[in-house]
Amino acid sequence: MEDTFGVGSRSRTFLPLTLLSLLTLPILVGYVWIVISTFSTRTYGLMPVDANGNFGGWTLSNWAFLWEDPIIWRLTANTLLLATGLTIGVVLVSSMAGYALSRINFPGRKSFLATTLILHAFPSVTLLIAIYFVLRWIGGIPVLGRGLPIIGGFGYNTLGGVILVSVALELPLGIWLMKGFFDQVSWDMERAALIDGCSRWRVWWQIVMPMIRPGVAALAIFSFISGWNAFLIPYTFMASQDQSTIAPYLRGLVGATVPINYSEVAAVGMFQLIPILIFFIFTQQYLLSIFGGGAKGGQ
């Protein structure tokens, strides 16, 4: 196996490998615990124990919430809806904007690009207080505010509102990434299509979008994960924990004032974690590149 700088004999890699393993250990401990804990009555540290404190006590009863607590399925459906809505919204809106910024000359192009870059660094969480007022105002609009099926509308205390805010806050990153991907596409095919009288919309949807499929996939994966994980926005803008998504509900369980049964709570956490872990196994390369790519401005 080749070392990055061609300096790696076994003895030379031993020290960095050991050090790195030690530093990485704390990360692994938490995940090992959550797996053990969800299948045991209780745990003393990483050791599963039964009711008397002896080793053992393996059980599946922590997963009983899946069929005993109907709330979890509504929350799962909502979380899935949030993640899917966020993904579709971010990919569509930012690929449209990214395409225009990369390919079309229109007044305000440069300033929009500058704005996007500033917003990319801008800390959007500081605006939550004001966004609360915007959502309350949207909530006052008939039908659109709180009269839509499934997502409830786009106002305060609706799933649609949470999706809308999440899409908006992710746009600076999305637009920037998409523009970068469009910039790399050669424009010969596009020019040919335009000369043949193809409209800009068809060029975008049928010619250029398929060419940047890896970019779309990367942004989609990233958005889905952040939608599935989202805590702060649903927690802030959905008044009732039982109506929102898994994360605020889990926070309610962990933050309860009564002594909590860690094994049961861990099972709910594991339930939220599983899709992410599966995603992670298949898409680490994409994710590693998007965290670098999201910050391309600095290179």
Added chain:
Amino acid sequence: MTAISKPAPMVEARPRESWSDTLRRSRSGLLFMAPAAILVLTFFFIPVIIITGLSATDMSSATGFQKWDWVGLENYQRMIGNPQAAYITWNTVKYVVLTLSLFNIGMALVVALLSTHIPRRAGFIFRALWLLPRITPSVVYIMMWKYVAADAPYGILNAQIFGPLGMETTNWIPAQPWVFVVLTNGFVGASFGMVIFTSAIESIPRDYMIAALVDGCSLWQRIRYVILPMIRWPLLFVTTYQTLSLLTSFESILLLTDGQFNTEVWSLWAYHRALNNYIGNFQWGFGAALATVLVLVGIVLAVIYMRYFQFDALVQEPKIEAL
């Protein structure tokens, strides 16, 4: 009069485009931009205006949305005069400086350096593992840390380390809140710098490294005199970028301690005052003033960040228009 028509002005061979022509020509461009523009306007620009305006009012759940008054800079005076302000500012500085130096820069650099000095495949696996905390749902991630620190006999620290050694056991989060605030944020934050530093280190020409080796440089000398000078630009970028994001992020503190045990930071203070507290009196005006301070810091840092990280190079004219 009409017979002698004025000669067509030579200079205006291409007459200035009228406003409606510009609009027609760039219609599709503007349509492509419309959804993004509307969302950015609604959720970035209008909120900035709202939050600035709101900070000059006494609006709270006590006044409601009708009976509030303009109070000018009173909220800012209250903020400065507030006895909490001093220690919350100190907390914020502590939180940003410790997390940034120990993890977002320090640990990121260590992991990037170590993982590029072992076989490629192993390095990749370690970097993937370090990414794990970032993509784990924050509620689940903090729950893990809470269990690490939990009381004996449950907590992992107590059961696996302090108990067997016969040392004092306790719930470590109230006992050492700042250790855990820095650790929880740090293990998430380190991966950003790690990814950027790794790609910077890997793009250093091999010749430099080989030359250094031929000259008999030790590992430390190679790091100090070859690698660090060559990645100083990414280092500066990560430092400024992460300072800003740490200054305004409060999600994991909210989940870990909710500001208890003297861990309230500025952004969490604003959030608590305006949107989420147990007393149930939401002081939107005062909270907005607290947030406005952060918004100002954010804008200044973002503009600096844009100026110094070669923005113009990224904005080329679109080629297709040169058709």
